[in-house]
Amino acid sequence: MNQQIGTDEAEKIIREYADMIFRIALHNVKNAADAEDIFQEVCIALITKNPPVENKEYLRRWLIRVTINKCNSFHRLFWQKNTESIEEHTELESPHQKEVMEELWQLPKNDRNIIYLYYYESYTIAEIAEILKKNPNTVSSVLQRARKKLRKILLEGGYNNA
Amino acid sequence: MLKNMYTEIVDSIRLSDRAVEKALKAVRTTEKGDMIMVKRNKLKYTGMIAASLAVVIAGGTAAGQLLQCNQTQKMDSTAASQADSHNSFVLMVNAAELTDEPMVVNCAEETTADNRAAFGMNEVRGISLSEGDENNGYTVGYNSSMPITCKGEHIRYVTYSVDVGAISVSYYKGENPLIDGTETNRCDSTPESGVPLKPAYQKLEKELVQKIPKDAEGEVSWSQEDQKKLEQLDKVFENTENKHYASITIDCSDPRLAYTSISLVGSSVELNAEDRNYLGTHRDDLFGFKGEAGMTEEKACLDKLINGQIVHCTVTFDDGTKQTQDIKVGTAIATYAEALRNSNMMTDEKIAAYENNKDVFMTFSLA
Incomplete structure (x- = not known):
């Protein structure tokens, strides 16, 4: 114990x-x-x-x-809505960053978690599969799909972090 | 590159020190089998433990107020299991943060199921006053929103009652959501219509508000076309029923509550000229005093109008059992920055100019 x-x-x-x-x-x-x-x-x-x-x-x-x-x-029940903006809790410097975050939130929840664990916490696919109790192949295919969407949001969407 | 861009964005998301401290406080006071968890916006209790939260509300009546109940989420802990085995409910005030210290609840841009407080054009402190004249003894009555929501498991309905003043309910004709209600004529003020506008009219109202010049003083001169639109809005309120009740019972899941206004009113009180002056009913601008002189006196006057009003809340559960909690109405002095951060009626420049000014706002606390 x-x-x-x-x-x-x-x-x-x-x-x-x-x-x-x-x-x-x-x-x-x-x-x-x-x-x-x-x-x-x-x-x-x-x-x-x-x-x-x-x-x-x-x-x-x-x-x-x-x-x-x-x-x-x-x-969250259907009549519960977002009542507080992300601005209260972030130091996002540009409106574009906020827009990007809000677009990222449009991705499926599973994709968001995998993107976060892969890109931000730097876990491998195998580690993510273990954490989320999923098949590594599933994580791999979700990540591939999520990368495309992320690319679209960040790169094609004109995000400029310069 | 993708990673760097994403990482930069996520890096900027940080939990506030305030939230960390609050969680640490909950952890320090947690004991297995007997837990009080103070969450953002709500206090949960098992019905055997009562706590006192003073809540400062800034809420108005222009867009109407709602009472509603929601199902609470399950907690994953031993004490939560125990709590869930009892019927229990949570009282919330808007979606603004509550602590055990008095706090001002932010006014929302729009009223939603969780954000009840919205300001009218002239009443920025959550309280409107009806003032008599020499013919009726210079009496003054108060009217304020009651932005309380009730969350819990297995709630069948909720009853609110007052022994002083009344609960003012306003609904569209044919859409009365009350399961039960005891009307009263304790208050000599006329029940006013304050129903939330339905979406089409909300859009119309927004359109008209945007046309008001930022530096407008006094009456705005409208075009003929806009005048017709204003008349359209006026007609909406003619299609409502407005009554005062000593007690109301509602089914929290009733969708008609979305377009029902529920407020608190006080009986008219006779005030002398000096007191009436402190009330600031002769303000020159929307943002209150020129200086803080008289603020303590104004608070005392408002307390006279509120007259120790207590809202008795009785929750009836599916199994027929009941639990009660009293809510005390009061006042407190706070800054406009706290009260008006999300107000849609004020320009940013005005907030910036007045944000550190203090004023007297409505409060609610568990009694």
Whole structure:
């Protein structure tokens, strides 16, 4: 049985992974307020589920998986709409960046998660398959398709990060 | 290149320190089997634990207000399992952030199921006043939105009642959403129509608002064509029913609530000339006092009008059991920056000019 995570240690872990959890949640629920709620739930899960924390990479993947699971079980009813803009929680410098983010959000949720884990967290296809509990071939084909869409949004859409 | 571009965008997304601290606070106070989780915008409790949240609301009545219930999401924890085994509900106020400290809830650009507060043209503080004259003893009554939403599992219906003042309900004729209601004539003010406009008329209203010159003072001079459009809008409100109730019961899933206005009104109170002056009903501009002098006195006057109003909320669940929670109406002093950040009635220049000015705003808190 794992040793109970102490408050200080939990705090350290939460601070270290706060941005990562929030980014994944935001990619999924597309709403900053809900993403914050999910972040809080993941924090609570950390101390109630008590995962092993000695292996940093294991912990990181555990947090990613729990965050995605929380997002998947997050039920937004049809009349709940985005009521807060991403501007409240980002330092996106240009309106174009915001537009790009909003276009990225139009991609299927699964694609968004795979894009994020591949391009931002630099996981391999095999690692992503393990994290998301999917067949590596599935991840590979989704990534190929998602790359095309990402290229269209970022390159053909005229995004200029110069 | 694709990776760099994407990474640059995602890099800029950061969780605020405030949100981190809030989560840490929840973690520190969490104990297995007995959990209170303060979420953004809501306080959840099992019905056995009550907490006090003071909420400062800036809400008006121009676009109408709604009461609605939504199903809550499940939490994945031992305490959540325990909480879910009881019927429970959550009281929310708009979609703005709530903490256990008084806060101003942002006014939304448009009213939606979760954002109830919207400002009318002249009442920026969430409160409108009806002022009498020498013929009726210089009485003043208040009217304010009640932007409360109720979320929970297995809710059949919700009853709101007041012992002081009334709940003002306004709906389109033939679209009354109330399951039950006890009318009252406690308030001598005339029930006003404040129904949310339906989409076609929202578009029309927006079009007309955009035509108002930014530096307009006093009455705007409309073209004949626009005058006809204004008359069209006026006719909308003629097709409504408006009543005062001591108690109302609603089924939160009723879609007619989307176009129903629910507000709080107070009985008229006689105020002397000095107090009436503090109320700022003789303001020269939309943004309140010239300076903060008199603000404490105005708060005291508004508190007189509100007269300790409590909203009793009773939730009836599918199994017939009930739970209650009282909501206290009050006032607090806050800045316009907090209140008007998302207002669609004010230009950015005006917000910039007044954002640090303080004023007295409506508050709600769990009693």
